[in-house]
Amino acid sequence: MCRAPRKYTDLTAVVIGCGDIAHSHITGYRLSGVKVIAVVDPLEAARRQFQSEYSIPFAFASFDEFIQKIKCGGEVQPELVSICTWNGLHAQQTIACAQSNIIKGIVCEKPIAVGMGEARRMMQVCEDNDVKLVIGHQRRYTPGWNRARKLITDGAIGEVLRVECTNLNGLLNCGSHGIDGSLYVLGDPTVQWVMGAVQRKTDRFERNTPVEDGCMALIQTMGSAQIFIQSDLSRKDAAHGRLIVRGTNGMIDTTESWVKLFNESSNGWKLLDLGIPEEEIDIMGGMANARLTKHLVNWINGGPESECSIRKAMKTLEVTMALSESARRNECMYLPLKEEQYPLELMISEGLLKPKIEGRYDIRAYLTRDNVDEKRYDELRSKNLAHHQIMLQLHMENQKHK
Numbered sequence: 369m370c371r372a373p374r375k376y377t378d379l380t381a382v383v384i385g386c387g388d389i390a391h392s393h394i395t396g397y398r399l400s401g402v403k404v405i406a407v408v409d410p411l412e413a414a415r416r417q418f419q420s421e422y423s424i425p426f427a428f429a430s431f432d433e434f435i436q437k438i439k440c441g442g443e444v445q446p447e448l449v450s451i452c453t454w455n456g457l458h459a460q461q462t463i464a465c466a467q468s469n470i471i472k473g474i475v476c477e478k479p480i481a482v483g484m485g486e487a488r489r490m491m492q493v494c495e496d497n498d499v500k501l502v503i504g505h506q507r508r509y510t511p512g513w514n515r516a517r518k519l520i521t522d523g524a525i526g527e528v529l530r531v532e533c534t535n536l537n538g539l540l541n542c543g544s545h546g547i548d549g550s551l552y553v554l555g556d557p558t559v560q561w562v563m564g565a566v567q568r569k570t571d572r573f574e575r576n577t578p579v580e581d582g583c584m585a586l587i588q589t590m591g592s593a594q595i596f597i598q599s600d601l602s603r604k605d606a607a608h609g610r611l612i613v614r615g616t617n618g619m620i621d622t623t624e625s626w627v628k629l630f631n632e633s634s635n636g637w638k639l640l641d642l643g644i645p646e647e648e649i650d651i652m653g654g655m656a657n658a659r660l661t662k663h664l665v666n667w668i669n670g671g672p673e674s675e676c677s678i679r680k681a682m683k684t685l686e687v688t689m690a691l692s693e694s695a696r697r698n699e700c701m702y703l704p705l706k707e708e709q710y711p712l713e714l715m716i717s718e719g720l721l722k723p724k725i726e727g728r729y730d731i732r733a734y735l736t737r738d739n740v741d742e743k744r745y746d747e748l749r750s751k752n753l754a755h756h757q758i759m760l761q762l763h764m765e766n767q768k769h770k
């Protein structure tokens with residue numbers, strides 16, 4: 369006789385990396401009734417802050433120590449973990465968690481990883497260990513994008529011809545939201561090919577990952593729709609959550625929190641009522657993460673696959689990687705993409721993208737907390753500033769004193 373699968377209730381979670389986005393994960397767990405029992409971060413000040421702000425009983429100074437401890441049994445035996453570290457750590461930490469035999473669900477921040485090889489290994493290891501892995505594409509649960517997707521499915525603008533999105537701050541970074549949103553509103557179509565162009569005149573990084581100065585991509589789906597992405601080229605109207613969709617019978621202009629429709633019955637551009645008070649439309653805070661958690665837990669308990677599953681998120685990463693591989697090879701890249709490494713990094717090492725202006729810099733360097741004045745941090749935190757606002761302010765104050 370088959371036994372019914374175990375239902376996971378009264379869940380506990382551990383958050384790896386106590387920085388900016390970790391606040392949304394912890395708030396999301398709390399709103400979903402999941403107890404956060406430990407945090408992991410090499411920085412003592414970060415661990416202490418999270419333990420005291422959220423009454424978290426346990427903390428680990430190293431990821432390896434955390435994994436060893438949970439494997440040996442003991443008090444910290446989480447069903448869920450959040451990986452909230454910088455991009456280059458996502459793959460190794462996700463894989464180690466999935467192989468722990470304890471953890472049942474993982475929320476890993478975007479981008480999944482820095483290359484298709486790492487991302488495919490993450491998916492495989494999670495599948496092999498029956499661990500559900502979701503990626504921080506929490507905007508898939510926002511009412512604006514949901515309504516836009518439904519309008520498109522219902523044929524409100526006819527056959528879709530083009531989605532356009534203009535991003536800033538690196539393609540792997542904010543660009544991942546624009547690409548993911550474009551694919552989402554189109555109903556996650558199969559992508560046929562990607563044609564991309566990349567510029568990198570400066571030695572630009574984002575959270576320790578090399579990124580381009582600017583790029584654009586044309587993405588051809590198997591249907592009629594194309595997606596046009598531009599990143600760090602124009603600041604005008606740049607917003608990674610804003611998608612402009614043109615169809616044979618109309619247009620949709622949407623963000624995560626509003627939708628405008630133009631078709632033969634709309635009487636010009638019509639702002640749609642999403643039926644949700646504005647203050648409840650949370651794009652990347654605790655409420656957004658609570659929705660992500662709820663769907664993950666449901667998936668673990670035998671419900672439908674999460675909208676943010678690694679399988680769906682993989683397409684977003686593949687398109688991103690195909691864009692720079694297309695520029696590297698000067699040709700259209702048909703998917704699946706064979707290149708397993710990060711093509712932009714390969715281009716740099718092959719001397720194809722020599723910076724014209726010397727000097728490495730990181731557009732998220734201000735998030736590094738190692739040498740900040742913690743007293744000043746606490747002072748700003750007591751004024752209810754968010755972590756990234758505090759870090760930006762401290763960074764500017766530091767620059768002034770130099």
Ligand SMILES: NC(=O)c1ccc[n+]([C@@H]2O[C@H](COP(=O)([O-])OP(=O)(O)OC[C@H]3O[C@@H](n4cnc5c(N)ncnc54)[C@H](O)[C@@H]3O)[C@@H](O)[C@H]2O)c1
Pocket residue numbers: 384385386387388389390408409410411414430431452453454455457477478479504505506541575652735736737
């Ligand atoms: N989904 C979204 O909307 C969204 C928004 C912001 C950031 N992110 C993603 O979240 C990730 C983290 O970004 P952030 O802005 O929170 O960064 P952050 O710098 O604010 O926080 C990272 C934290 O990780 C800690 N850390 C470093 N090495 C570690 C290790 N080996 N083990 C455990 N902790 C370690 C750091 O000390 C720091 O406290 C990035 O991948 C970023 O792209 C996603």
